[in-house]
Amino acid sequence: MENSNTATRDTNPFDDPAGLGSEASPALDAAAVLTVDRNATLTLGTDALIVLDEGLKHKRGPGNCCGLLPQFTKTTRAIPFYNILWVELNDFDVTVRYAQPSGKQGCKVGYINYTVTDKSMHAHAKRWVEALMDRAYPSNIQRRKRIKVLVNPYGGQGQALKFWTREAEPILAAARCEVDVEKTGYRGHATDIAEKLDPEGVDVVACASGDGLPHEVFNGLAKQKNARRALRKVAVTQLPCGSGNGMSLNLNGTNSPSLAAVAIVKGIRSPMDLVAITQGEKKYYSFLSQAVGIVAESDLGTESLRSDKQGIRQSYRKAAEEQQNMAAEHIPPRPEDEALLESGETDIPPLQYGTINDKLTSDFETQDNSTLGNFYVGKMCWMSPDAPFFPTSLPADGLMDMISIDGTIPRTTSISMLTSVEQGKLMDFGDVDYRKLRAYRISPRQHQSSNGLRSKLLKFLGGAGQQTEGLISIDGEKVPFAPFQAEVVPGLATVLSKRGAVYEYDMPVEQ
The missing domain is CATH 2.60.200.40 (Tumour Suppressor Smad4)
Structure with a gap:
């Protein structure tokens, strides 16, 4: 979940897609709207996909779950672009997969599916889907990340594998990430794996564990023959499944495996210092x-x-x-x-x-x-x-x-x-x-x-x-x-984060 002191953006997902305080041109309005079956419309808003469907019968939720809860009326739903995992157009069928709240501190994969009934609008529908994907994945966020997942089966009191399978894996699959999973079997195993890892074949190493596995991965990459390149090319991140989940709290803003999976899907490649320790x-x-x-x-x-x-x-x-x-x-x-x-x-x-x-x-x-x-x-x-x-x-x-x-x-x-x-x-x-x-x-x-x-x-x-x-x-x-x-070694490592230059913490305002 998001930290309680993290500031929330004071924006309205129903604002005009052209921006606040300006009038959108008819051409822009038309490009942002896709008319589908059931007399419904899908509109690209300021920071959310607006679904207007008279058939929606959802009830209002009691509150927001970590910024993932869509805002809607009985006939309108707003799905933040951050939540959207993947969009596809198969013939005339449009499917949007997204992260929706599940319980108090988690999320699961949800989807909406509509059909474009006007066959002459296929080219427009294709452009609209591409525009939505661009909103969901801005230029600083990589799509379809190639992720090496390391699972410590002993982490989280033996629950790490269950957390990965039930909570995190479905999110990465819905986002079309290429995932390779390996379980660690002994202390230092992640170091051995990272030392032999091909940096050209993977974008991210995600540790379904506590803070022990990320520590091992950083040190394994540092043992490679081309260590500096490996540490710069491979981003290290954490799916919090252990007793200590400091890395995810700082970079993903949560200790929930499912919310962390969304943060990894939408993560920004960011430099991070490492501290060199010499002892004996x-x-x-x-x-x-x-x-x-x-x-x-x-x-x-x-x-x-x-x-x-x-x-x-x-x-x-x-x-x-x-x-x-x-x-x-x-x-x-x-x-x-x-x-x-x-x-x-x-x-x-x-x-x-x-x-x-x-x-x-x-x-x-x-x-x-x-x-x-x-x-x-x-x-x-x-x-x-x-x-x-x-x-x-x-x-x-x-x-x-x-x-x-x-x-x-x-x-x-x-x-x-x-x-x-x-x-x-x-x-x-x-x-x-x-x-x-x-x-x-x-x-x-x-x-x-x-x-x-x-x-x-x-x-x-x-x-x-x-x-x-x-x-x-x-x-x-x-x-x-x-x-x-x-001693600090500046910018030696690469991680995935939500905000890049700062951790998921906002300093209290001085009184």
């Missing part, structure tokens, strides 16, 4: 977040580092405004895509700040944080359906968002902070250090065991008292508790 001799990429439990010190890259919260908000709003202007003009995919694909450039750019094994450069500022309670870095906004931890995060700004909080703050303040996350206001607290980073290095301190009453109680309950070391999590997965370095 290993190097891999993160797309979502890095979290550290018990920390001794953190070394933060200071180039382009900003801690001015007001300035960070202003930069975010500027990016959002630019995105709205581009969306209104249906800006096609980034032109540098073709230039890169045509060039012989194959290697991923070298890391600007080196690895964890290199000596720190003068660009780094070292801070001793012996009382640090929370250290959280994100490359996306939403970490869970009700937790926009990083409200100013952007997909491709070349920066990651960091939150650090001292561990000695009062408990009442901690509770207030937790309740503020849902409203996207955590960064408003003076005790929260919120920054934009290009790179950082963090060196954790080993967990100090305790024989106190609290520790004994936690051990008895099976809690944190049993830990012999702290926790480090990368994209939601536990990694060794050891020093690591992180």
Whole structure:
């Protein structure tokens, strides 16, 4: 479903197709209308297909379901162009397949079928169908995507395969996508699949899983001989079928598999930064977040580092405004895509700040944080359906968002902070250090065991008292508790998104 704070467009699907405040010419009106059987008409409105049919007996719904619920009277239905999956003309029969609401947080495939009774109107009907398809798929949206679907059968408490089959697959089929499905069988299987994937034979890898499979796919593509080309050519996306669905929340605006399938069908190819992680001799990429439990010190890259919260908000709003202007003009995919694909450039750019094994450069500022309670870095906004931890995060700004909080703050303040996350206001607290980073290095301190009453109680309950070391999590997965370095690699990956330059989040208006 769409996030509750996502702004809705204040438009009327029954507005004149020529635009508000202007009179449409008779020629344009005639081209937008198709007269069919049952004395019905199909009209291309401003942002919806208007079906006028005296035979319609639908009842009004109680509300809108994630922007998918058509508006209609008893004889009129408005199907938003975004909902329309495919339109075809077979002889004189017109069939429109579209996404219609199903339940509180989902959709299913619906269709309408009419016959053009005036045989002299066949050429007009053909042009009308082409015009409707152009409205449903603007120039920046690819039709009939070739999609490699990876299903983690163990995801979502073993329900991922059912979610895919019942909710997502019918949507992709109705949109005439070319789909190849493969189930993963072991940890790292998606990495192996992505490493061997032919980038020329697929447009999208859709992970019917939690956030683990997208992480593996990005790293598999990064292992290809022509890694940069593979990451640029193949868009990675998520059909939310796991316990953690952060990628879909940010890019599709939903954790519903069926609504996410529609978002993928209508998705815009968009660049996204990845974060290179080096730990020991290993190097891999993160797309979502890095979290550290018990920390001794953190070394933060200071180039382009900003801690001015007001300035960070202003930069975010500027990016959002630019995105709205581009969306209104249906800006096609980034032109540098073709230039890169045509060039012989194959290697991923070298890391600007080196690895964890290199000596720190003068660009780094070292801070001793012996009382640090929370250290959280994100490359996306939403970490869970009700937790926009990083409200100013952007997909491709070349920066990651960091939150650090001292561990000695009062408990009442901690509770207030937790309740503020849902409203996207955590960064408003003076005790929260919120920054934009290009790179950082963090060196954790080993967990100090305790024989106190609290520790004994936690051990008895099976809690944190049993830990012999702290926790480090990368994209939601536990990694060794050891020093690591992180650096943003700008625009390295490609994803599908609804809005391109921003995530599915609108920052609260300042009071």
